[in-house]
Amino acid sequence: DSHIQYERVGADVTMKCGSMDWDAAVTWTANGTDIDESHLNGSYLILKNVDLTQSGQYSCYEGSSWHLKYQTYLRVGTPPKEPVLMCRSNNYPKGFYCSWHLPTPTYIPNSFNISVIHGTREMVCEKDVFPKNRCHIRYLQLFSTVKYKVTLTVTNALGKNSTTVTFDEFAIVKPDPPESVVAKPVPNNPRRLEVSWQNPSSWPDPESFPLKFFLRYRPLILEQWQHV
């Protein structure tokens, strides 16, 4: 029978050949290739200071009959480092989203759990299907002075870690860039340009929550920007 075994990079791993006695004659293979006897202690397989390249399928066969006695999938990885979490509202006042990532890979599967607390209220963060490391929250209150506290916990077979961010409702508002930005020459006026643009489509209510735009431009031959 086969299962998965997770071990830390640098750990020493001892694998037993199922229920076989220590002094039984066995052969171990790694991804189908025989393993040299020097790595054996009796029927136990000893891997010292494992690294990522040693991940793979390990099988143990009884000496004479070649019956498969034990099989495991070794996954070498690391416990998670502190995750990086950020929250942003690009569709104020509808809601906001939080997204996260790990600063370094763990090489093994991780699960994420996020909690969003507003004062005494725990809010639901709906996970996106894609990308997987993002979730959305709907604002239940607007214009609140109470801060939001978001905690992300990442867990894998080798450990866990978490991070917390705290912010005011307004502090995370950041609209998406303007859309359909077009610069057209003006007929009969080579020194002028007509620039047009649209509100970002993600911004739900530009009438009640108008956006301000700033424009800068420069001819290619000059280094300095000019501002409108």
Next chain:
Amino acid sequence: MAAADSPSATLRRRDLCSRGIRLAGKMRSDVVDLLDTYVERQGLDASASVAAVEGVPVAAAERWDEQTGTQRLLENLAAYRAFRALLAQMLEEQREQLGEADAALGRALAAVLLQVSAFTYHLEELLRLESRGPPSEEEAEPPPSPHLSLFERKLRGLGVLRELAQWAVRSARDLRQLAKPSPGSSSVPSPAESP
């Protein structure tokens, strides 16, 4: 709702709304500056957490986008009337406490109080246009002031100014909702809906 529908009423509403929006913007900016001054002069920590204080109108609103125009005006009016009394009280306390030593803080408070009064007037006028009229104000008594220590009063003042800063943002948005053209929208209640 004949009064609310007439062209002159619509124009007047839009005029009051745009002035109100500008006033709310200025108020917000001045309150934010006042907050800095207040925190400094009162020796407070700017990041201090202040629990909701009784009598201070909370700007937070649930289902804000579903509110009718009249609801918005009534809630704003109740809030700013309360702020008017609270700021007057703060001004008085500040004069007693610091006397002439801090004329700058007193002047800043007085300036904001003036704007709050002006905004209250705008709201009352807008409510008159809604042919509902503003509710009468209870006897202008200062809000009940429980026995607070000097430090507690300072924290309370911080809470008042913070909520006022939020209210100013909310009010600008409320007025923008109100200024939107009304056919079919919920911003002006139909006769069947009004109480």
